[in-house]
């Protein structure tokens with residue numbers, strides 16, 4: 179039994195705080211130079227991290243993905259951790275040393291094929307007894323494509339259309355298998371043991387023809403415990419948000435400050451309504467960092483030290499070069515900003531990293547003004563403008579703030595992004611989790627059922643035909659100009675490729691701050 183209280187003394191139900199953890203690695207949050215830092219590839223690191231998350235009753239562990247080593251000025255970028263082992267393999271190994279922790283992996287909908295990836299994730303769901311999740315990313319750049327001999331064959335506009343179609347096929351495949359021993363719902367098609375043909379009937383039979391796929395065959399696995407592994411989404415454009423509202427169960431977002439989190443949450447709730455979905459059906463988890471101390475002052479002091487570790491002198495120069503589009507190695511990181519103007523046409527000086535700033539001009543202007551006004555060196559400026567710590571304080575204060583975010587609907591939970599591998603969660607679990615539990619907003623044991631869906635408070639899987647019908651209804655409503663979900667039911671295979679509503683809303687990028695996704 180979960181022990182969440184459902185009511186406080188106030189009328190509004192208390193919303194439970196959820197926690198999850200991002201394994202540190204290829205990002206500028208991770209401090210690999212710290213003597214306490216360990217391997218990013220040996221299993222012991224993953225195991226330590228996962229066990230700590232599970233001791234803290236976290237919903238899931240999250241692995242990011244990057245399919246090509248990042249380059250800067252034509253060289254492999256080696257100021258951050260370089261490379262990572264293969265995601266599904268790591269998660270399958272972790273399934274054997276954990277019992278309740280969800281296992282979420284990032285996989286590209288562009289550089290995978292539905293049959294193969296559905297089978298991998300279906301296998302992970304079997305091996306973990308229902309704890310698998312897929313974070314769907316679209317990775318449509320030619321730079322990454324070179325590793326796959328595909329170049330940039332996919333137009334930017336098609337990336338979410340293919341991803342939506344891909345998920346739809348994957349869900350169909352997961353459903354198509356016979357109800358296996360661990361299946362929790364769905365009709366039993368009378369199959370024999372997996373891997374034999376005895377009594378298989380039509381189970382696993384699939385056929386899908388669309389703009390993106392033309393595939394048919396037999397899916398080889400029985401249904402897994404969750405039937406559909408949980409779908410995460412991490413894009414932020416209007417198309418990305420609609421994609422999440424129409425196809426995903428969880429959003430991993432970078433909107434980690436209270437007010438922007440509330441605006442994001444409200445925006446997603448509005449989009450969900452168009453697909454006939456309520457706010458409880460899509461969980462929102464910002465990625466957040468944290469620094470603890472016995473006193474507020476000690477926490478601030480530690481935070482400042484960690485920021486200096488995260489932004490080394492060469493790291494500050496490289497960071498600035500990304501925006502300036504120029505080689506700035508002749509400049510002193512402890513000196514003033516370069517006197518030369520940025521070369522805005524040289525946008526691909528860094529490759530293989532997700533950029534959220536579309537127009538660098540106002541950003542460069544704002545940085546210059548700020549450095550001049552506050553007398554900041556290059557390194558000091560980069561420390562100020564690159565991702566700062568989300569929660570800094572005593573364990574009690576951090577628990578209080580996290581709870582406030584959840585009660586105010588700026589988040590449903592948090593994906594903690596620690597700066598150390600593998601011990602970066604230890605202190606949080608030992609000191610903040612009890613504070614949350616004392617406040618009655620955090621579980622004291624895992625929920626019954628044992629699946630990731632149970633951890634997240636999501637209901638059972640929803641058949642793909644229902645997802646598709648809701649998307650079709652949303653498209654129809656959009657065409658009618660009503661904007662309302664009208665419940666029209668039809669499945670439009672070809673329509674998948676044109677499914678994303680191409681919203682004209684402006685991007686919500688903050689103009690004066692460079693927020694690199696810390697997670698790619």
Ligand SMILES: Cc1cc2nc3c(=O)[nH]c(=O)nc-3n(C[C@H](O)[C@H](O)[C@H](O)COP(=O)(O)O)c2cc1C
Nearest residue numbers: 242243284315316412413414415418430431432697
């Ligand atoms: C919080 C967050 C985490 C992400 N993690 C990954 C990742 O691990 N691997 C990846 O290839 N892309 C990752 N992305 C990139 C997105 O999947 C997406 O391709 C990118 O944000 C551009 O899409 P958009 O224009 O809809 O925002 C991440 C994005 C966000 C916001």
